[in-house]
Amino acid sequence: MSKQVYKNNNKWGILARTMMMTTILSLVFSSLIFAAGGGRYEVDPWSFGVMADTQWTNSEDPEGANPEYVSAALARAIEDEFIDNGVKFVIQVGDLTDRAGDDGMAARAAAAQPLFDAGIGFFPLRGNHETYGYLYGRDTEYVVNIPGYKAAFPQTQNLSNTFGATNFSWPSSTDDLLKGLSYSFDYGDEGNNARFVIVDVEATYFKETKIEDEPIDDDYNPEKYGEAWYYLGWIVYKATATVPGGSVKEGAYYRISTSGTSPKPSTNFYGYEKTYPFETFIAKVKYDINGTEFWPGMQQEWISAQLDINTRGTEHAFVLSHRGLMGTNHADGFFGSSPASKPQTQIPFYKSLADNGVRYMLSGHDHLHNRALVTSPALDENNELIKGKPGDYQIQQIIHMAGSTKFYGPGSLDSFSYTKQRETQISQDLYNVGYYIYTIDGPRVNVDYYADSTGDFQDNDDYPHGQDVIDEETGEIIEANNPLYLPDLDFVKQESFGYSTNGKQFLIAQNGSYKVVKDSFGGTAAKILDGTNNSSTKDETPTVTGSIQAVDDNGNLLFDSKGEPIYVQEVDADGNPVVDNDGKPVYKQGIISAPRALNKLVNTGWIANPDDKSTPHRKHFWNRYWKNPWNKFWNKWYKNVVKNDLKSDIFSIWGMSEIGEADKTDNYVLSMTFDFNRMTLLGAGNIGIATYVNGKWKNAVNENFGGKKRFVLGPYKSKYGLGTYGIDPKTKTAWAVLNYNADFAVAGGINTVQFKR
Amino acid sequence: MIRKFILIFILLFLASCGSPQDYSQTYIIVMNRKKIGTEVVNEKTDRNGNRTCIAEQALDSGPNAKDKKQRIIKTKMVIPKGQLFPSSYAYDSDTDSSYEIKVEDGKIINTNKTQEESEVKQIPFDPGMPMLSLTSYHTIDYWIRKYDEKKRGDQNIQTYLFPSASIVKIMVTPSNTILPDHDNKELKIKNYEIEVDNEINILLWVDQDNRLYRMFIQGPNIEVIREDLFLKIEKDYKQQGENL
Incomplete structure (x- = not known):
């Protein structure tokens, strides 16, 4: 279908061939290129x-x-x-x-x-x-x-x-x-x-609750316990008959206490009845916001x-x-x-x-x-x-x-x-x-x-x-x-x-290696080859000292069967537990609250390579036009070196920057696999890891905070500094030493001057 | 001559001053967001370090009271130096209720008086255990010192709870609760959640000297606010055309 369309529009083919030749000739004499392809993808954020x-x-x-x-x-x-x-x-x-x-x-x-x-x-x-x-x-x-x-x-x-x-x-x-x-x-x-x-x-x-509207169950049953009122924050009864349990005299005010293992009548009002007499403080209605x-x-x-x-x-x-x-x-x-x-x-x-x-x-x-x-x-x-x-x-x-x-x-x-x-x-x-x-x-x-x-x-x-x-x-x-x-x-x-x-999440503690960051998507794999979380930043949690609580092998705090904390007891030089003059244990003192180290939570994600969706007629156009070896060379050169299109899926990475540093991160080495079979002239440095800036995919190292731009054909070595980028033919990967997080992809034409389309 | 005169002046001046350890404070008692009374506290420390604390509550009568006259409750407490429990405590209401608690011969003697009768109870005394009254609010000043700031964390404080002087378990948890009209950052105060006898929950704020600053007692639903904070809150209320 696509082929038919092309044949029926041969004049467009001639025109395109002419324009392309003009473009190529321009390229021979100029480093300027009107970058084609390399669109980001079809979603509008x-x-x-x-x-x-x-x-x-x-x-x-x-x-x-x-x-x-x-x-x-x-x-x-x-x-x-x-x-x-x-x-x-x-x-x-x-x-x-x-x-x-x-x-x-x-x-x-x-x-x-x-x-x-x-x-x-x-x-x-x-x-x-x-x-x-x-x-x-x-x-x-x-x-x-x-x-x-x-x-x-x-x-x-x-x-x-x-x-x-x-x-x-x-x-x-x-x-x-x-x-x-x-x-x-x-x-x-x-x-x-x-x-x-x-x-x-x-x-x-606000709840205006009448005492008679209180839910009636065995514990709050006026028929069982006598006439009910609100008293301060309690429900109280005036005993009119023998109250279950037999401990409350007739005529006494009491409440149902929940302090024990089961509810029971109690006349204990903690002394409030002396200061706030029942007769002047009982009411049939209460009005509050709590519990709503x-x-x-x-x-x-x-x-x-x-x-x-x-x-x-x-x-x-x-x-x-x-x-x-x-x-x-x-x-x-x-x-x-x-x-x-x-x-x-x-x-x-x-x-x-x-x-x-x-x-x-x-x-x-x-x-x-x-x-x-x-x-x-x-x-x-x-x-x-x-x-x-x-x-x-x-x-x-x-x-x-x-x-x-x-x-x-x-x-x-x-x-x-x-x-x-x-x-x-x-x-x-x-x-x-x-x-x-x-x-x-x-x-x-x-x-x-x-x-x-x-x-x-x-x-x-x-x-x-x-x-x-x-x-x-x-x-x-x-x-x-x-x-x-x-x-x-x-x-x-x-x-x-x-x-x-579609990404992964990695928690990197301070001094931890970023090398654990690895992810893949379709035909593209990305991983960090080198880099360390060099942050020493802590939060501003206040420092407080107190008895040190015991922890289990997994670092979980220990409590006794009543839910009370178990503390670490001091021991003397002989290893015996230390007690004070009253025979009570002396607990080890230490810091129980202090500023905490801030970790890096690294997230990854992917977008499929939008340039992989080239239309069939477009492919046909290129194959037909560049049929002789010379033209094929220029075709490959153009597509691989000049044309700003993607040769991998788009990899996103977040979470390595320090608070207050905007996007700046520790130095790290990102490696990405890419469609290596179509590559030629790899040594030119025009193919590599790119990032999307102002509508174009540009050499990722250009956007670093500092560093020196340098291309290497070969694997990454630890001596390479910030700004070095390369292609490793052996592993069919591109790599770059970076110090920021963004979207990255392997792209061609990353070092040519580009005009916005 | 002049030197003698200056010396006498200085001595007279010092004599006129209270002990630097003396303390006085006024609290506002609030129920259902309405001021229902005050508690005025005066604490004096003698040269031996014994403290005498006299407090007076002036309380509005209850909503059902026929007589709307304020009730006056006076307490007097003597705490020997270094002790947690008072050697004597007297509670006297101008209505019909009073009680007295003192320590004699290693026992707590609790005498409860009403118009009709006088009842005396004896309770074994443990000098390591503090006292607390949930209605004489300033007693929390002394009680909270039992909480071990070095230890921190949840702490159970076995306590003689007045007026019965019965022993109850009170759990203290350091907290950081902020009320709408109360900014703890500005005030630099400590906050605790307290659970009395598994029944009554108290939110307590104390100042750097462990003096009561604000307290909300859930159960009876009573709030106690130091006067200076109360006036600040009241000012805000009044600006809205409202009164407490």
Whole structure:
């Protein structure tokens, strides 16, 4: 069919032959070439932005740009960046305001208007601060400002301002309470799309509970125990008859204690009955917000259904919530008051992510940037938590830098209920403001984290960089820090990371070798021949000393049968355990919390060689035209040396750069196999590992940070420095000494000057 | 002459000053986000290192009370130097309830008085065990010192819990909980989660001297906030046109 077409268009063949001869002749006399071929691939990448907490934590706002406790000036500055980067939509992972209130919700929505005006969506989710309106008199209806939230953000309910998002869903709940709080949506075309599963775990309503509406079971049965009241935070009864157990006198107030192995009547009110007499403090109605959260276990069925890789119809899926799996500052998180909360519901959640290829859990809450691999907890045969032991499933948690006037540092490791051993640190950045651009690119996801180049922000009244420095004698300002005014922001990329659904992941500890990084795809194999993680950077976990806890052979913390920690006892010179004067054991003291080394999490991924899809008629054209040996030589020379097309699949690599260094990595040697049979004139150095820059595949070493460009025909040797690249005919590979991560492929024409098509 | 005069002046000045170890503080007691009373604490340390702590609570009457007059509860506690348990503790309410606890002959004598009766109990005394009252909130100042900061981690503290002076197991876990109107980074305070008798959970914040800063007691749902922090929070409330 193709051949027929060509024959019927012979005049085009003549024209093409003439043009080609002209081109070749030009090449003989010039190094300039109009590069043909070498297109990237047929998927159009698209991006979304992520930002976090926009709390204005001050009562004062001299600039008048931060209404209703929303740091709107910062939010708009970040949104301008999103607009400039052409994202399709922005997600904010909670704490839209510091003090909630319907006006606070509206103020945050108003601050998102520039996005809407630019055709960019804005999808928020609630954080804990969205529930605090009642604490500040900003939730006068006692509805947790949820109607105000839903009205301000109709896009969360698929009502308007959805900007191309589709397939909205939310968990079923009474009166659709969760509709628009937890929700999911899809974006993008088939094969290049993603699902966003937003899970709200914050309080949802005030409960006015009448004592007669309390669930009645054997433990709370007024008919059995007598008339019931609320007393302070307890349910109490006034014994009207002999109470089961026989220990409570008739007429006495008592409660059902749960402190023992089974519930039983108790008159122990810990002395409160003396200070707060029953007669004046009992009530028939209570009113509170506690216990109205829909924790992940209560939404797991919906979460699992949304993430199901067999039915969801999207290449990628992300789970987002305000509070993360493992806080860096806050102990409270996605499952409750600590990362150890509700372990039985944690396992299904982690499993649902692992089973469905979900790589990232996105959160905020800590006002800092922290990436870590977090492992699920482990349960014993009785389905109880095994303290200190990691479980089977792992997810990368990304705590997003905020745009707020409040900044936190990391908490000490012993304040997280023995869970920090489930966390492997990757990167951390503190006391800054920032944002993220996630790019969906077929099977690949690339994330760029940007933060202000100055950083070192200060809290609250001292935001952004402290008070003005004033000359005490003259009263003049000698250093203007303009407290509470938006500073000049210079957002700079701090790090990039990513993954591909067809790639692999490697955890490289400090001083570890990158040589373990190996991956293949179709006919192309890539591996790192040399390189070491030379990082010595640690996070800023505070140093705390205490008794050293015993660990097992696998490094897991040890606890006794009651769940209490087992400490390492001091021994004397004879090896005998040391006790104090009271005969109590003396435990070995040491550091129990300290800065932790940051690891490198290297991810790889692939895109099939788009140039391998040459049309048959095009192949025929070339074979027919270059039928004599001389022309064949020029043909091969042109195709292999000059023509900027790919001779391998495209290999992506992420995760080797240091936080704050943007893309710069340790020096490493990348090797890639390629279609070697068609190669000629390999010694010219015009074929090699290339990277895609400004629409063209260019010699990868050109983009190094420093180094000296040099071509070698032969295998890599350890003496070769940064910038050396080569072809090894024996192994049919190309290699290059690099110091950045990007997309790489073996390409021809990498050293000729190219014009954009 | 002038030197003598200066010396006398200095001595008089020093005599007029309290001991540098004396301590006083005011706490606000909050229930259901409403201020229901105060606890004023005055602690004096004598030259032998014994501490006497006098506290007074002024509490609003309950919602069902016919008489809306505030109730006054006074406590006096004497803690010998280096001890965890007071040699004497007296609780006196202006209504009808009082009790007194003292240590005599290696026993704890607990005398519980009401308008109707007086009951005396004797309990074996373990000097290594601290005391705590969940309604005399400042007692946590002394009790939390039993937590071994060198050891860290979860620690079980066997405690005489007043007013009964019964022995209960209290689990302390260092924590890092942040409340919406409370910024721990700025205040540089320590936070603990405390579980009393497997029943009552307490979130406790203390300052660098282990003095009570803020405490939320789940169960009775009572919050105790040091006055300076409370005033800061109250200011924010008032700016919203609300009162605590």
